[in-house]
Amino acid sequence: MPSATPQLLTGLNPEQLAAVTLPPQHALILAGAGSGKTRVLTTRIAWLISTSQAGPHGILAVTFTNKAAKEMLTRLSAMLPINTRGMWIGTFHGLCNRLLRAHYVEAGLPQLFQILDQADQLSAIKRLLKSLNVDDEKFQPRELQHFINAQKEQGARASAVEAWDDFSRKRLELYDAYEQQCQREGVVDFAELLLRSFELLSRNEILCRHYQQRFRHILVDEFQDTNRLQYRWLKLLAGGGACIFGVGDDDQSIYAFRGAEVGNMRDLEREFKIANVIRLEQNYRSHGNILDAANAIIKNNQSRLGKNLWTDAGSGEPIRVSEALSDIDEARWIVEEIKALSRDGHARSECALLYRSNAQSRVLEHALFNAGLPYRVYGGLRFFERQEIKHALAYLRLIANPDDDTAFARVVNFPTRGIGARSLEQLADLAKAQQCSLHAAIGQLTGKAQASLASFAQLIVKMREGSSDLPLPEVVDHVLDLSGLREHYRNEKEGQDRLANLDELISAAANFIMEENRHENSAANAAEQTDLAAFLAHAALEAGEHQAGDSDDAVQLMTVHSAKGLEFNVVFISGLEEGLFPHEQSQLEEKGLEEERRLMYVAVTRARQRLYLSFAQTRMLHGQTRYNLASRFLEEIPPSLLKWLTPKARNDFVAQPKARYASAPASPAMPHQPHSLQRENENGLRVGQNVRHTKFGVGVIVNAEGSGMDARVQVNFGHAGMKWLALSVAKLTPA
């Protein structure tokens, strides 16, 4: 082993050390949560460079989130005296974007191609279906979107897929038509970024060899989350003798829904002939009880590579569990706990509130807001996804590329300028006949619609001319005025927030330029690229992870998915209810429950010192009150690790009759106002009550109808699902 910079290696445990100093060869590191995965990755890179086994130029490192990429860059520049600019470090999508920008001609793309995010893609598909007069009942846009993405994630173009029946054939035609539409408009969706750059490399031998020879070391974070196409992409790039260094944890694979395949880890091991997989099992993050809980939960999964985390940090505090009457009470309780923690000297920014779905954040935000506690929400409706921002971006996109029909359709009549559905229909027909973009079709238009559309085209020209030579922030400012967006939101009564956001967009542009100049790392290679196009790509790829108020000591709110890779002293996991976590949609998927369990595993292992678990008897969701049983994941934790803060519901979690103020879903009565007594029926049952069924076990009554011999109740049995039962037949006893 070269002896350079030993201080780089101090403090590593034997397994970490082995991983960092592996001789040049393919490697797979099975790294449990909190086992120092990021540290190993960054130290490996630093070690390769400082021992002269590789230059910065020869490093390619792929991560899954921009946050992780940034983190890696920061740590690296702290470790190494050299500039990190030669390295390619980023997300798959970010790196592919970079590749395509640099070789847009070879990739068959316009120089200023735009990136469609999920919402853009959906509206492009809707537009396509309309123009082809396809019944959108039979071919639902969302479903089609999912189909197209799934094909691309497999690396399959429409021509490469076989169809056996009419429906599949038609669906493939639509896939094909969608691709043509995107090509015509000069836009690419997320999956296309990957597929297109894969094809670019596999078809262009010279280019491929260039990159194969350049990148000697390819390091991949979160390997369990790669999809099939990403795997092939890596394999292709490593074809010239580069070493792949994969780090992953099969227990933290939570992106199957977007094509991730855990099997890729096994394939890597097999195809790259990795003799000994290095396991990192010592956890440096969490106290023992938390780890024991995590291990106990994940043990219930069948398909695992096998791994058990341990720590020498001592068992620490018990895991606190709380049952609330309603989601609102749950939120109030959390706020009280945080206040108490705060008084005890815990930083608010070290407290994280995790939940399964974004919709759950609202109640929590409300409670935090009322209590005057600063908080910060990650994910959810992100900055660049807000409608006013998307409108503004659409104008910017039209400046860069007037043929971008998605952008065109979005703002051609916003703010309204007398261009209605009829005129647009004419225009679309014409564009279709001429095989050209909407913008290009304006010139050939005749009749009444011509004038208003021509003046819109004029407007775009005016914007472009007026903004050439201006710095980017001023371009944005200029566009906000000329487009009439500012004016429009000024006159709207609820428009103040939106106006503020538009101003924020100008700052975002200014920030972007500053960042870009600071470490020219990211897009410097694509020399031809204008600031505008770079900014638009940034907006699509990084939907706005940084919000205002970065510096405040704020409570952190996020979904479990976005919490992956992060850690906090105190973690609350809320909404631990059947149907919510595990999510009911997951029951429909084959391996759905196992993925939910991994998600729970990820959630639990975010905590360093203290973990709270909570659930509510009733919850408002989508305007309906729902009655849920406690999550099965609570049952999977050994009781000895738990400390119940509310009277413990043991056994089936429902030994205690529930409070008597639950109301039927149909009833508007608020469940948290303890006065709406529900009438009991003649059998002594009422909505909200827990009952036991000989076959289905314990459940909660969520609805009732009929009386006497016809009386039926609807019971949510959690594990066994939702059932309607006739009281005259089914034996139900209060539980």
Next chain:
DNA sequence: CCCACCTCATATCCT
């Protein structure tokens, strides 16, 4: 032909 207003259906997780 366009627009403002109303009703209705809809709703994981994310680059």
Next chain:
DNA sequence: ATGAGGTGGG
């Protein structure tokens, strides 16, 4: 809560 779709007034 938000978007798509329908309706009546201009």
